[in-house]
Amino acid sequence: MRICIINTGGTISSTGQPLAPMAADRFARAAQDLLGPALAAALPGDALHFDTGLRFSDDGPGTLDSTDLRPSDWCRIARRVLDLYADHDAFVILHGTDTMDYTGAALPLLLNVFDDLGLARAALSKPVILTGAQLPLFTDTPAGLVLNAGSDALANLTGALSCARLRLPEVAIFFDGRLLRGCRALKVSTTRFAAFDSPHLAPLAERGIGIRRGTVAPLPGPAAPDLALDAPAAHARAMAQLDAVQACIDDQRVVQITAVPADHRAAAPMLAQQVRAALDQGATGLLLEGFGPGNVPAGNGAIAQVLADADVPVLIASRVIGGQVGAFDYAAGAWIAATGAVAGGDMTPVAALAKMVVLTAAAPHHGWDRATLAALLARGLTGECAPTDRMDGPLWPGQVLTCGPVRLENDPDAGPRLMRGGAVLWQAPGPGVLRMQGERLALIGHDGAVLWSGPPAPGAVAILSDDPPALRMIDPAHRAAPVTALAG
Template sequence: MRICIITTGGTIGSTGHPLSPMPAARFAQAVHDLLGGALAAALPGDRLHVDDGLRFSDDGPGTLDSTDLRPSDWCRIAGRVLDLYDDHDAFVILHGTDTMDYTGAALPLLLNVFDDMGIARAALSKPVILTGAQLPLFRDTDGGLVLNAGSDALANLTGALEAARLRLPEVAVFFDGRLLRGARALKVSTTRFAGFDSPHLGPLATRGIGIHPGAVPPLPGPAAPDRALDAAPARALVRAQLEAVARVIDDQRVAQIAAVPSDHRASDPLMARMVRDALAAGATGLLLEGFGPGNIPAGDGAMASALTQAQVPVMIASRVIGGQVGAFDYAAGAWIGATGAVAAGDMTPVAALAKLMILTAMAPHHGWDRATLSALLARSLAGECAAGDRLTGALWPGQALQAADGPLRLENDHDHGPRLTDGARLLWQAPGPGLLRMQGDRLALIAHDGAVLWSSAPAPGAVAVLTAHPPALRLIDPAGRARPVTALAG
């Protein structure tokens, strides 16, 4: 297996007092000289290449502390992966921990191309694993560089390299023995070696005596060979999208505003004033961190007025580490849905910020209007949130799907079975209770005794997606063709 190690800087590749990143070429030489034999023995049969071609500036070492990474640097990292894609089977990116979770959320969006329904037209087909360390890999001494024996860096580096052998086709973060989905990772500690966690999704794999796959299934990867980045046309789609985003992403000014306890009865509540000030200063998007499930003080209507008048995309996330924003069921937040703000679901605020910034930057390239952009912000594109608008397994009694582009809802009632509703209007009722799932090449309603109560026309390899425009549950096949499930169409 051919594995490419790309260094961007960060603590893992830093030396000196105060710590600063080594030039990539010096780091690559140190890995060769001090670790080459050990890595070759630990990874028999693998060929490792430590790349030193990524530079963030022409001055100094060319690498950066991740504190200084800009959104356009996400594009540089993605571009380097594309440059080297044909020559390697996996990529391990060494990155500073301060913003590793932002890069982990950004790269999946930059290395895939999605259509208006959130289906990948060009898809990452090889592992891209970010790792770093709380302490440097090497230490400067009077006799030159030596391995920093007390660091977590070597374990993280070798763990990421071992995890690459799983060939999971997605962006991940490896830290302290766990492989986490990149868009779900969150930095949680500056002092413990367990510096990252994934509050809503278990690990993709864990490391002990060997690498052990986790209970969470990996992303499926390309639906067909012509959609994989191995294919030149698919890679060209990603390259064109990346170039368009890189030109404008540093101009994106997403204001992240956290709800705080304040006097919402004041004539001009603090949070509403902060929103208006951000918009007046040229914010291109708003990310609001609400309490609990996304609740925000209404401010006697001031917040609703400010958000309704906003001409930019607005997302609502939860400030709670394990928080989730859904249908705004509480009276304290029930008014939010009418403003047009997008609920972030179980996305971390880090992932929501990266997604809002990147999708807004790429919208002109794809010709997405505001409604399409809002729907894509709500949909799970690369596993950054739960896929609430599509069947990923089975729809069991008590579960529901919610369209990303409107109020359409498919709920599996305990007593009556699945029903499709548009607000208070019933569009379709199943012939009886059961679970809804893909069975072979068609969607089927299965009774408790295994009997098939209803099934759709065949659609091999399709994904079932609920859409409000038009109101239907649609089967989308690997070629991107969509057909409504007739019985469930509105």
Template sequence: MRICIIIAGGTITCAGKPLAPMPADRFAGAARQLLGPTLAATFPQLDLHFDDGLRFDSDSGLLDSTDLRPGDWCRIARRILTGYADHDAFVVLHGTDTMDYSAAALPFLLNVFDPLGLGRAVLSKPVILTGAQLPLFRETSDGLVLNAGGDGFANLSGALACAALRIPEVSLFFDGKLWRGSRAIKVSTTRFAAFDSPHFQPLAEAGIGVWLGHAAPLPGPADPRLALDDPSARAMATAQLDAVEASIEQHPVVELPATPADHSRQYPPLAAMIDAAVAQGARGVLLTGYGEGNLPAGGGGIEAALRRADDAGVTIMVGSRVIGGKVGTFNYAAGAWIAGTGAVGAGDMTPVAAFAKFSVLSAAANHNGWDRAGLRLLMQRNLAGECTGQDRLVDGAVLRPGMALKSACGGASLDNGPDGLVLRTGDGRPVWSLDRPGRLIMRDAPAFVAPDGAVLWQSDARLPGGVLILEGDTHPVLMLHDPAGRIAPLKVAPIRDRGARPGP
């Protein structure tokens, strides 16, 4: 297995006083000389290549992650795409200050999604970001030596061991745990356990050996033609990357926090910041509110600013400042007015993931033909495991009693209640139901199965490897989509004919 170790920068590559990233070729040479024999003995099945060719705008050519810009995500992604055909996995050495931002952005740069959030060019190999709280090497009068008291070697070797698991997604390895990249956040500047994931268990862990965690990894491409191994898929990803790189820093997304202030003023501070962001050319504004995404209403000044932003064509998303926060449907009186401004909720995405996803998708919108409404829906859909998906069942998934699907626009719902399955419009009106308890199982076609195993209903429409997606609001539609882009709508019978078997 051939693994490319991309040297991007960060504390793990630093030396000297004050600490600063050393030139990439010097770091790569030290790694080969001082670590090569040990790594070869530990991982005899791995062929390691230290890639020192990535360059950033700095004196050393490496990235001090404090100075990370969105365009730097594109540089890392391009390096991966350029070497994709020649390697089986990638380990990116990155600074910890913004490692979670890069780990959240890369899934949207290395995958291409259609308007429904289905992958059309899909990552098929591991991409693991890692780094260290202390440098990997120490400068002495005799040259560089291994910093035995640091965490760099353990993180590098752990990342390599996890790469051998071939989990096909972007992840982040630190202190023995492999986190989904779009779910991780930095939580400490002093502990070796610098990262955590509030809503998602580790994908894998390393200790005495390496083992898969409790969280299910992404499945990877549903068809070989969709994998980045295929030159056509890789060309599609490269074309999207070109478009993102050309625009991501010209029309940025701006994150603004809600903080205690006198919001009853006619022109409160947060409203002034929203107007300023719009005036400076922001493409989107991410507001980090309290609790479930609540924002102070005050005298209506913030609401007015959000409406002005919406009128100016700026997309607004509301997240939560709470580490384990989840934005609902703005139920509290303190935030119920938000829905009327055109803003959308970030669900259970971390603010880091929401910012990275928002930035990349906004920059890719014109290239991919997404209008503002389409962008809003994609921001609420689970594309690469960054949030809990509510609008679909994938192959092998089960909708159990007490669970529900909700369309991405937040309107229609398919509720699996204690008495059965009910499809409702956005205003709560039932349009179809199955009045016996059971579970909805998605395989080649959806089937509703009773507790005793009897099949109460099964669609006649079948698409191997299909995904069941709930769309719409006043007219909810259940649709099957397959990897080739084929669509099979499920025309369920009206509720007055609930005894009839729904047809395809």
């Protein structure tokens, strides 16, 4: 297996007092001289390439402390992966811990290309694993660089390389023995070796005596060979998107504002003033961190008014590490949906910000209008949130799919029904489980009887749409004319 190691900087490759990242070529020589035999023994049959072609600046070492990374630097990392894609089977990216979770959330959106329904038209087909360390890998001595025996760096590097052999087609973070989905990870500690956690998703794999796959299914990868980044046309689509995004991504001004306890009954509540100031200063998107399940104080109506007046996307996340924003069921947040703000589901605020920045930069290239952009922000594209608009398994009684104002809810007593607002557009003949049976979507009663079935749609996925309100069966490989499974 051919594994490419790309060094962006960060603690793992830092030396000196104060610590600063060394140049990629110096780090590569040290790794080969001091670790070469050990890595070869640990990874028999693998060919490791320490790439030195990525530079963030022509001055100095060319690497960066991740504190200094800008959104356009995410694009530089993605471009290096795409430039080397055909020559390697997997990529391990050495990165600083300060913003590794932001890069882990941004790279999947830059290495995949999605259409207006969130289906991949160019898809990552190889592992891209970020790793780093809380302590440097090497230490400077009068005799030169030596291995830092007390560091977590070697275990993280070899663990990431070992996990690359699983060939999971997604961007992940390996740290302290666990492989986490990159867009689900959060930095949670500056003092423990367990620096990252994933509050809503179990690890993809764990390293102990060997590598053990987790209970979470990896992302599926390309729906067809011509959609994989290995294919020239798909690779060209990803490059064209990257060119367009990189040209304007640093101009995206997504402002993140956290709700805090305050007197929101004032004539001009502080939160409303902050939102208005951000809009007046040219914000291209707003990310609000609400309390609990996304609740934001309504105050005297000023906050609702300023959000409704915003002409940029507004995404609501939860400041709670394990928070999830849903249907705004509490009175303290029920007014939010009427403003047009998008519920962020179980996205972390880190993933939400990276997603807003990348998608708003990509929108002009793809011709996405405001409604399409809002729909994509709510959809799970790269596993950054649980999908709410498509069936990834049976729809059991009590479960709901949503797409804007359209809901497909499986009522335990009445059975599945398609609704828009309070209007019922389609009603199933009775209670049961909505699931695929062969090539058809079917409603299965408690005794196994088929109570209803839709038209045949081989190989399709069921996606809820708003315009028109319908559950549509769409072939993700060819994006053929969708089959309507049920409609109002």
